Amino acid sequence: MLRSLLSGLGWRGGIWGCTFSSWRPYLPSAGLLSATELVSHWTAVFEKRGIPEARESSEYIVAHVLGAKTFQSLRPELWTQPLTPSQLQYIQELSSYRLQRMPVQYILGEWDFQGLSLKMVPPVFIPRPETEELVEWVLEEVTQGSRVVGAQGSPLILEVGCGSGAISLSLLSRLPQSRVIAVDKGEAAICLAHENAQSYEDPLALDGGEEGMDIITHILALAPRLLKDSGSIFLEVDPRHPELVGSWLQSHPDLSLDLVAVRRDFCGRPRFLHIRRSGPQHGCPVDAWPGPQPARVPS
Numbered sequence: 001m002l003r004s005l006l007s008g009l010g011w012r013g014g015i016w017g018c019t020f021s022s023w024r025p026y027l028p029s030a031g032l033l034s035a036t037e038l039v040s041h042w043t044a045v046f047e048k049r050g051i052p053e054a055r056e057s058s059e060y061i062v063a064h065v066l067g068a069k070t071f072q073s074l075r076p077e078l079w080t081q082p083l084t085p086s087q088l089q090y091i092q093e094l095s096s097y098r099l100q101r102m103p104v105q106y107i108l109g110e111w112d113f114q115g116l117s118l119k120m121v122p123p124v125f126i127p128r129p130e131t132e133e134l135v136e137w138v139l140e141e142v143t144q145g146s147r148v149v150g151a152q153g154s155p156l157i158l159e160v161g162c163g164s165g166a167i168s169l170s171l172l173s174r175l176p177q178s179r180v181i182a183v184d185k186g187e188a189a190i191c192l193a194h195e196n197a198q199s200y201e202d203p204l205a206l207d208g209g210e211e212g213m214d215i216i217t218h219i220l221a222l223a224p225r226l227l228k229d230s231g232s233i234f235l236e237v238d239p240r241h242p243e244l245v246g247s248w249l250q251s252h253p254d255l256s257l258d259l260v261a262v263r264r265d266f267c268g269r270p271r272f273l274h275i276r277r278s279g280p281q282h283g284c285p286v287d288a289w290p291g292p293q294p295a296r297v298p299s
Contacts, residue, residue: 033082035062039071042095049099057104061094064108114170115238115269118196124189127166135170142175154178161185165193212238217248220275224255227277233257239269249275 039058046054059071065087068074083091094107105111105120112118113127114135120126142155154177159168162182172180184190216237223233237245242262249257256278265271 033088034080035066035071035074035083036079038062038083038088038091042091045095046098051098051101053104057098058095060104060108061098062091065090065094069112113166114173116166116170116173116196118164118166118169119192120164121188121192124186124192125161125163127164131167132170135167135174138171139174142178157181159183162193163189165196168193169196212241213244213248216241216245220245220249220252220255220257223257223275223277229277231277233273233275233277235273235275236271237273239271242270242273245273245275 039055039062042058042061043055046057051057063069063071063074066074066078066083068078097107098104103126105126106122109120110117111120111126114132118127155175157168157171157175157178157180159180159182162168162184165182168180168182172178182193184193216235219233219235223231227233235245242259246259249255249259257275258278259273260276261274262270263272263274
């Protein structure tokens with residue numbers, strides 16, 4: 001999105017085409033070809049030029065070029081694997097623009113907020129990490145309010161100065177029965193918020209019922225038929241689900257399933273669950289399950 005909007009003004013590969021030559025002295029030496037070495041190189045360059053969050057900036061840029069959200073989420077083999085000449089050039093170009101103190105969010109053209117991946121285009125305001133705490137506070141208040149005796153209807157939310165739409169869209173994603181009105185005086189902000197509001201994913205893939213647990217509980221109910229003793233299930237869930245899943249499993253001891261571990265994502269939110277089966281197997285084994293069986297691949 002960012003590249004296409006600015007292509008007529010000299011935008012190329014994430015930075016202005018006319019800027020490359022002035023930063024040639026900062027090209028890494030011939031031996032620096034891996035992702036890890038490039039992060040270290042550009043971190044040193046950014047620190048020397050007084051660029052804030054030098055290491056974080058270099059990690060985001062290198063990860064972006066390699067097709068990942070964060071450096072930590074890269075497959076380990078990519079940390080030391082030599083980069084292609086085109087990848088090295090792209091990192092050079094994006095890093096050059098960071099040297100001009102362009103925010104990383106604009107360089108990458110996107111940013112995550114409350115689990116949503118939002119497009120970022122200048123001059124629209126970039127949502128701050130602290131703002132996620134405001135969203136959590138609002139969600140807490142709405143949840144508590146809905147428990148009050150006599151509380152009726154779904155919330156109507158007005159956001160003034162919506163920018164990219166981060167607050168409105170994150171609230172709407174967590175409160176699907178609510179109505180949200182987002183306003184901004186800037187036309188660029190309204191256009192970007194509208195684009196971020198388009199659903200490019202199948203809504204059914206994200207709809208898990210009132211608490212988002214419908215598919216999860218269905219999987220867990222079937223698990224005793226599918227798992228051997230000590231067999232495992234790994235789930236990626238909403239940050240509010242680990243506690244709900246734990247409570248649900250405790251209320252269904254007949255399933256013989258235990259929540260053995262919860263891991264956090266790169267934003268520090270509880271996101272991944274490890275559930276293990278114990279006790280005698282219930283129902284029929286997978287091979288004896290009624291209904292059509294998956295095709296077997298010849299060995």
